[in-house]
Amino acid sequence: MSNLLTIAMPKGRIFIEAVELLRKAGYKLPPEFDDSRKLIIDVPEEGLRFILAKPMDVATYVEHGVADVGIAGKDVLLEEERDVYELLDLKISYCYLAVAGLPNTKMNDVAPRVATKYPNVAEAYFREQGEQVEIIKLNGSIELAPIIGLSDRIVDIVSTGRTLKENGLVEYERIKDVTSRIVVNPVSYRLKDQQIDDMVKRLSEVV
Ligand SMILES: Nc1ncnc2c1ncn2[C@@H]1O[C@H](COP(=O)(O)OP(=O)(O)OP(=O)(O)O)[C@@H](O)[C@H]1O
Numbered sequence: 338m339s340n341l342l343t344i345a346m347p348k349g350r351i352f353i354e355a356v357e358l359l360r361k362a363g364y365k366l367p368p369e370f371d372d373s374r375k376l377i378i379d380v381p382e383e384g385l386r387f388i389l390a391k392p393m394d395v396a397t398y399v400e401h402g403v404a405d406v407g408i409a410g411k412d413v414l415l416e417e418e419r420d421v422y423e424l425l426d427l428k429i430s431y432c433y434l435a436v437a438g439l440p441n442t443k444m445n446d447v448a449p450r451v452a453t454k455y456p457n458v459a460e461a462y463f464r465e466q467g468e469q470v471e472i473i474k475l476n477g478s479i480e481l482a483p484i485i486g487l488s489d490r491i492v493d494i495v496s497t498g499r500t501l502k503e504n505g506l507v508e509y510e511r512i513k514d515v516t517s518r519i520v521v522n523p524v525s526y527r528l529k530d531q532q533i534d535d536m537v538k539r540l541s542e543v544v
């Protein structure tokens with residue numbers, strides 16, 4: 338096992354903002370962080386190892402303890418419900434989860450269909466509303482579903498609202514605000530509490 342504190346970082350849009358925040362907190366991250374296809378980047382001078390993962394997989398690495406710490410969107414944490422501690426809201430990559438669909442349409446009375454990348458979040462939301470829906474799991478381009486008649490509604494991320502607008506969809510309900518969080522493995526937190534607390538402290542000062 339490495340002595341380096343291992344951090345699972347999401348590739349994609351969170352990555353750039355997270356790197357910027359870590360640098361602001363004083364971590365010297367080499368140029369590899371700006372342009373590289375490497376999936377593991379060690380920064381021994383800082384005592385850190387970064388693994389670059391799919392956003393949906395970050396909490397899985399942390400739950401299994403192959404990463405001590407992870408950076409993950411609240412959307413993913415709600416969807417996956419992994420056994421990890423959420424220690425800090427980094428307040429980056431802001432967006433929100435919402436229900437959307439074609440304008441002026443009601444949900445089908447019998448077995449309304451909801452397409453989403455977040456089946457658990459969607460299921461729980463509609464159950465709370467007292468509505469029984471059929472969930473259709475998609476992996477992206479969710480906005481297609483109501484347009485081509487696959488579903489009555491979607492549950493998806495909205496940021497600027499541009500994707501909804503350009504595809505002729507409207508928002509019906511806002512479910513939850515989303516930002517990225519620092520999560521940790523419970524055992525790592527016991528064994529490496531000083532390193533982890535130091536990182537959380539440094540990050541919380543620049544959030
Ligand atoms: N339009 C957006 N604006 C801001 N943050 C977003 C937006 N879409 C998603 N996010 C946040 O960024 C996280 C990662 O999204 P990103 O689009 O980088 O990856 P992804 O589409 O989930 O993954 P994949 O690599 O499988 O396409 C999401 O979990 C969410 O927290």
Ligand SMILES: O=P(O)(O)OC[C@H]1O[C@H](OP(=O)(O)OP(=O)(O)O)[C@H](O)[C@@H]1O
Pocket residue numbers: 476477478479480493494495496497498499500501
């Ligand atoms: O409100 P906006 O600023 O338009 O952003 C929202 C869009 O961003 C995300 O998609 P992403 O770009 O990750 O593509 P995806 O379809 O592969 O999920 C999300 O799923 C929406 O489609």
